[in-house]
Amino acid sequence: MFDLRYLNRRTKEHFCTLNFVKSSAGELTVTVRAWLVREKDRKTGLPKQDWLKKPMVFTLT
Numbered sequence: 496m497f498d499l500r501y502l503n504r505r506t507k508e509h510f511c512t513l514n515f516v517k518s519s520a521g522e523l524t525v526t527v528r529a530w531l532v533r534e535k536d537r538k539t540g541l542p543k544q545d546w547l548k549k550p551m552v553f554t555l556t
Contacts, residue, residue, distance in 0.1 A: 508532040509545060527551040
């Protein structure tokens with residue numbers, strides 16, 4: 496979307512969600528997803544996911 500207030504290219508606004516899951520072995524898995532604030536998925540009406548097609552996953556032991 497073009498906005499006359501910003502004539503130069505600008506970054507897109509994001510928010511992130513973190514999902515924490517503790518396994519029975521005591522490991523902690525953190526899943527990080529980034530979402531676009533101003534762009535929505537037409538099918539669901541929810542914000543579009545950004546960065547990667549797959550979320551970033553970290554496992555802490």
